Amino acid sequence: MKEDTRSHPFRDSHQDARAAEAVPDTPQTRAPAYRLSFLDTDFLMREELRPVRLQLELLKPQMVLDERGVKSTVVLMGSARIPEPGQTGKAEGLAQWYEEARKLARLVTERSLKTYGREDVVVTGGGPGIMEAGNRGAHEAGGHSIGLNIVLPHEQAPNSYVTPDLCFNFHYFAIRKMHFLMRAKAICIFPGGFGTLDEMFESLTLIQTRRMKRVPFILFGRAFWEKIVNWQALVEAGTIAAEDLDLLSFVETAEEAMAIIDGWDYSCD
Template sequence: MTEIDRRHPLRHSREDVETAEGLPSTPQTRSPAYRLAFADEDFLCRDDLRPVRLQLELLKPTLLMDEAQIDSTVVLFGGARVPRPEDRDQARTETLRDLSSQYEEARRFAHLVTERSLATSGGRENVVVTGGGPGVMEAGNRGAAEAGGRSIGLNIVLPHEQAPNPYVTPELAFNFHYFAVRKMHFLVRAAAVCVFPGGFGTLDELFETLTLIQTGRMERVPVLLFGETFWRSIVNWDALLDAGTIGQDDLDLFRFVETAEDALAAMDGWHLPRTRRASL
């Protein structure tokens, strides 16, 4: 029998799961209706149970990160297709080959952030969190691991490309079905958000972050875009301003940086420092 954590005098749900598994096989016990509801995967995957699944995806990482004493995070967003420097010649475009330098910058940045976290908070504050996949995500988790610290991976089930990289701290490797809940977990502990070059997913994460800050739904934490040339070629910020669809103040919600050291200096000098954890 699985060891039971006795926090109350009532019978533990795990005991009933194990008891039910050992019942005689009869037409009644084999019926799906007889399964314990919380141990019935087919039942939990019904469309009607979507609100429960959303709640579970919100609750599980929250509880486990609280138990791991993760007080705040530094978020690294970036493309899964950005190659390691040693693999740059295999990249399918010249731009991706050039972006291999961003892999190394993300790795260095995560290393420096983690070293500082270990020295100042014992690894509880400013823990690196990525999407847990390849490319820039791998670089972030790798840099943290090489610094001797923990890092978080918020993976998601996709038909291709996304699987946990080997540098995520295993007990902080999470998997999601819902993009929306995953993005909430990226930001709820964020002390800073650092965005490296990427594709649709990275753009989605960047603009959701900026929207939440712009509308007052999230604190004004540092939002740092690595690689000004890339970002100015992808987004015509001035055209948005000229069109009047954003204001001048909105361009102050983020800053461009080029190196890990630039990013640390921007975080340290951010004029509106983070003072409390964001709320769900």
């Protein structure tokens, strides 16, 4: 985050942070109570400060993306377990989708470059599998891409294709989900597990309930999705309306997805 260099009559936080480090070492200056509140990690992590942490986690990526001029994104979601074709993995039978995600990201980014990387920027969860494929395709096209990582109990690191200064890390799943959708121009869902299903249905619910503007909602691999979700059964049970199924588009290739995005009338809600 760049330092605020606007002219104002007061000393700024950077100046006082440096001054606080230069004070004499005494029992008083070593006491936790003496620390500047915004430099006191123990204080910021207190239970009572959760609202502040939520706000900070919302603001930091928002401000960085605003500074980079990012206006719209294309979201790629899918399993972290799907490997690159030719590699072994738990979901190697789905490896074809790695290549389609990679291709889609490349096509999207080639177009994004025409806007100097301000529009249609690829955003993924920043991890392996389909997420890696998305960031990789953007990197191969010569553009930048966003990674929205999340701290998990087991070790996870960002994939090496995320643009470093657009690689974020989250504590709160809810705020991470907001950032997936706040600039979304299209949502592309590849085969995945619990995490993918969670993000898919939450996004779909926001669109269905008109809490979010309708955008292309594209599912890759009709056979996969119709096997794990009986969409028609939801209609027959009366838990969704028949027209709710029109919110979904099924595709098999990156080119089909691009055709849907290109043909979308974004002036209509």
